Amino acid sequence: MTFDAVIIGGSYAGLSAALQLARARRNVLVIDGGSRRNRFAKASHGFLAQDGRAPGAIAATARTQLMAYPTVTWIDAYAAASRLIGSDFSVETDNGESHAAKRLILATGVADHLPDIPGLAERWGHSVFHCPYCHGYELGAGPVGVLASSALSMHHALMLPDWGPTTLFVNEAFAPDATQLDQLRRREVTLEYEPITKISGKADIELKDGRVIALNGLFTLTRTDMASPLAEQLGCTFEQGPLGPFIQTNMVKETTVPGVFACGDAARAAGSVALAVGDGALAGASAHQSLIFATCEASGYRHADKLFSPVSFITCVQFKSKFGRHARESGHPVFQSGRK
Numbered sequence: 001m002t003f004d005a006v007i008i009g010g011s012y013a014g015l016s017a018a019l020q021l022a023r024a025r026r027n028v029l030v031i032d033g034g035s036r037r038n039r040f041a042k043a044s045h046g047f048l049a050q051d052g053r054a055p056g057a058i059a060a061t062a063r064t065q066l067m068a069y070p071t072v073t074w075i076d077a078y079a080a081a082s083r084l085i086g087s088d089f090s091v092e093t094d095n096g097e098s099h100a101a102k103r104l105i106l107a108t109g110v111a112d113h114l115p116d117i118p119g120l121a122e123r124w125g126h127s128v129f130h131c132p133y134c135h136g137y138e139l140g141a142g143p144v145g146v147l148a149s150s151a152l153s154m155h156h157a158l159m160l161p162d163w164g165p166t167t168l169f170v171n172e173a174f175a176p177d178a179t180q181l182d183q184l185r186r187r188e189v190t191l192e193y194e195p196i197t198k199i200s201g202k203a204d205i206e207l208k209d210g211r212v213i214a215l216n217g218l219f220t221l222t223r224t225d226m227a228s229p230l231a232e233q234l235g236c237t238f239e240q241g242p243l244g245p246f247i248q249t250n251m252v253k254e255t256t257v258p259g260v261f262a263c264g265d266a267a268r269a270a271g272s273v274a275l276a277v278g279d280g281a282l283a284g285a286s287a288h289q290s291l292i293f294a295t296c297e298a299s300g301y302r303h304a305d306k307l308f309s310p311v312s313f314i315t316c317v318q319f320k321s322k323f324g325r326h327a328r329e330s331g332h333p334v335f336q337s338g339r340k
């Protein structure tokens with residue numbers, strides 16, 4: 001069977017994309033490796049109507065609701081390889097299965113590379129975080145720290161005072177210049193130059209000179225990479241964000257490879273659950289409409305350049321009527337089947 005769409009990654013972005021296609025009664029396969037980026041955190045914050053809920057519970061509810069649609073198939077596996085064969089895509093999983101699809105949606109997320117400091121990885125998602133909007137409020141306006149990884153950490157350091165008295169641990173990552181020092185002073189950020197040797201307790205920062213600074217929480221920017229090599233395999237173009245590469249998409253979430261869509265953290269410079277869900281909804285609707293309007297594209301109409309439903313539909317119809325007589329007379333495929 002050839003699926004209308006195979007969605008790789010069944011977390012927030014992939015679930016949201018699949019829901020749009022399922023509601024359009026399309027045959028969808030979701031392949032998911034089950035390693036959500038926020039699996040280390042006990043609670044997820046900032047996503048409307050789900051604030052404070054366990055990250056896994058949000059995904060589990062979404063999956064249950066999705067699987068109520070009869071055209072959805074789910075496989076717990078990793079997609080190991082994907083390629084274009086003729087006009088369809090083939091996806092091979094790590095358990096040896098092969099699946100065909102007219103459209104691909106990559107919702108594969110990113111992998112975080114944490115600073116190499118003893119005690120940090122164990123506290124990731126508990127008292128060490130990257131996003132103050134996600135976990136800053138719960139620290140109760142107590143003392144917080146920023147562990148610098150580069151000059152980009154200035155951004156974190158200047159934001160964090162809204163969540164609590166802030167110490168910037170420079171940790172030999174960069175040397176703040178006079179302007180930066182002035183900015184930090186204005187935001188009442190304490191500067192600590194002594195290198196960190198270890199993190200212990202809840203978020204106790206142990207320094208090389210023996211001092212220990214007790215915090216309610218520590219924030220640090222991670223370096224991110226694609227969680228999956230599939231986009232690269234398929235030949236998608238990447239953009240370079242401040243933290244790592246992400247898949248380039250147009251305004252309807254189609255990548256530079258026609259028929260391949262991407263959404264969520266994998267396709268934006270920085271993400272969240274809410275943004276992944278929004279992206280996924282757009283990618284799902286766009287992939288669906290690209291199945292319908294493919295024949296318009298074949299005749300020169302670029303679906304991806306237009307806003308999706310209902311505008312794209314109207315534009316497509318206008319295109320057909322404007323060029324209708326010529327196309328009809330020449331037997332152009334735009335007047336044949338509406339489906340690919």
Ligand SMILES: Cc1cc2nc3c(=O)[nH]c(=O)nc-3n(C[C@H](O)[C@H](O)[C@H](O)COP(=O)(O)OP(=O)(O)OC[C@H]3O[C@@H](n4cnc5c(N)ncnc54)[C@H](O)[C@@H]3O)c2cc1C
Binds near residue numbers: 013038079129229
């Ligand atoms: C510690 C921590 C806490 C966070 N807390 C919050 C918070 O409170 N609120 C918030 O809004 N955001 C939070 N985030 C950010 C949030 O986790 C991400 O923005 C969100 O998970 C992105 O969703 P996604 O669907 O794009 O990717 P992910 O949730 O990362 O899911 C990607 C999915 O794709 C699967 N996958 C990858 N490659 C393959 C493959 N080849 N084959 C099959 N499956 C594959 C993975 O297994 C995974 O299930 C947090 C992040 C971290 C690191």
